[in-house]
Amino acid sequence: MRRIKKVGSYDNDLDLKSFMNLFSVLIPFLLACASFASIKLLDINLPENRVMTPQQVQQKDMDDQGLLLTVFITDEGITLGARGAMLPTTYVQEWHKYVYAFPQGSDQKETYLYRMTKENKLQLPRCPQDPKRVLTLFEREEILLYTLEKSSDTDTGKVMQAVYNKFDEPMTYASGLVANQLPNQGDTLYVLSMYNRRMEVVGNVSDYKLKEHTLYDQLASRLMVIKSKYPDVPDQGEIKIVAEDEVVFDKLIHVMDICREFGFPKISLAKLAG
Numbered sequence: 001m002r003r004i005k006k007v008g009s010y011d012n013d014l015d016l017k018s019f020m021n022l023f024s025v026l027i028p029f030l031l032a033c034a035s036f037a038s039i040k041l042l043d044i045n046l047p048e049n050r051v052m053t054p055q056q057v058q059q060k061d062m063d064d065q066g067l068l069l070t071v072f073i074t075d076e077g078i079t080l081g082a083r084g085a086m087l088p089t090t091y092v093q094e095w096h097k098y099v100y101a102f103p104q105g106s107d108q109k110e111t112y113l114y115r116m117t118k119e120n121k122l123q124l125p126r127c128p129q130d131p132k133r134v135l136t137l138f139e140r141e142e143i144l145l146y147t148l149e150k151s152s153d154t155d156t157g158k159v160m161q162a163v164y165n166k167f168d169e170p171m172t173y174a175s176g177l178v179a180n181q182l183p184n185q186g187d188t189l190y191v192l193s194m195y196n197r198r199m200e201v202v203g204n205v206s207d208y209k210l211k212e213h214t215l216y217d218q219l220a221s222r223l224m225v226i227k228s229k230y231p232d233v234p235d236q237g238e239i240k241i242v243a244e245d246e247v248v249f250d251k252l253i254h255v256m257d258i259c260r261e262f263g264f265p266k267i268s269l270a271k272l273a274g
Contacts, residue, residue: 065083065234066083066233066234066235066238067082067083067226067230067233067235067236067238068082068083068235068240069081069082069226069235069238069239069240069264070082070239070240070241070242071219071239071240071241071242071255071259072242072243072272073241073242073243073244073247073251073252073255073272074243074244074247074272075094075118075121075244075246075247076089076091076092077089077090077091077092077145077147077148077215078090078092078215078219078255080219080222082226087222090147090148090215090218090219091147091148091150091157092145092146092147092148092215093115093145093146093148093157093159094115094116094143094144094145094146095113095114095115095116095143095144095146096113096114096116096125096140096142096143096144097111097112097113097114097140097141097142097143097144098111098112098113098114098125098135098139098140098141099111099139099141100112100127100135100139102127102129102130104130104133110128110129112125112127112128112135113144114135121246124136124137143248143250143251143254144212144214145214145215145216145251146159146160146212146213146214146215147159147160147213147214147215147218148160159212159213160180160212160213161180161210161211161212161213162178162179162180162210162211162212162213162214162217163178163179163180163181163182163183163189163208163209163210164208164209164210164211165189165191165200165207165208166207166208169191169192170191170192170214170217170220170221171183171189171190171191171192171200171208172189172190172191172192172221173189173190174188174190175225176190176221176224176225176228177221177225178192178213178217178218178221180213182205182208182209182210183202183205183208184202184205185202185203185204185205186201186202187201187202188200188201188202189202189208192217192220192221192224194220194224194227194261194262194263216254216255216258219255219258220258220261220262223239223258223259223262223263223264224262224263227262227263227264237263237264237265237266238264238266238267238268239259239264239266239267239268240267240268240269240270241255241256241259241267241268241269241270242269242270242271242272243269243270243271243272244271244272245271245272252269
């Protein structure tokens with residue numbers, strides 16, 4: 001219980017709780033600022049045809065000059081590139097998950113998934129139960145990005161599926177690529193993890209399920225494969241993230257977290273030229 005101090009009295013014991021609370025807020029902010037210290041403006045453009053066959057990277061070039069790994073982020077999805085190569089763009093379907101009190105001010109919580117499009121990306125959704133009420137950014141709990149399978153830039157695409165175990169962990173094949181088909185009994189799968197890649201021999205098939213494949217899981221899988229394939233390049237651990245102006249800050253931070261977790265902690269940021 002906090003003590004009440006009388007006027008004119010002094011307490012020799014310094015209460016550090018308020019200072020600790022302050023630092024708990026400041027430290028993440030300062031770390032974020034440090035991450036953005038290397039931002040620079042680059043005149044970078046993506047290729048017009050982004051649904052294409054991956055090109056091969058010559059190992060000699062990697063040994064001589066480094067990987068120059070780059071992630072391009074737009075509202076449409078991400079493109080992963082390196083020296084002399086560009087993977088096909090991973091397109092996404094974007095949903096915003098809102099958790100809010102209804103009736104307003106009560107303890108009862110409701111959940112609403114709001115589909116984001118080019119037309120409504122600058123708008124906030126209205127409460128389904130009360131159309132006069134506009135939900136706020138503080139009520140947005142999560143941004144969900146589901147990968148799309150597309151045959152062309154104009155194709156609307158189909159949401160891809162991935163395998164998850166009973167602990168809701170994404171599973172991969174031995175190659176490191178995300179598993180996209182339900183396994184049979186006796187099959188071997190691996191948990192998607194950089195440093196704790198647990199192997200699972202499928203016993204009960206019902207322990208595994210197909211769910212929407214997220215962009216973050218796909219990016220993590222590809223980074224893990226690249227890290228294992230090119231462990232000794234001169235710029236190992238380095239990655240550049242190039243983003244459009246309109247990209248939501250939460251997406252950028254999540255991509256940075258994935259890069260750090262899957263072997264690329266040396267991050268520099270740049271702006272994608274319009």
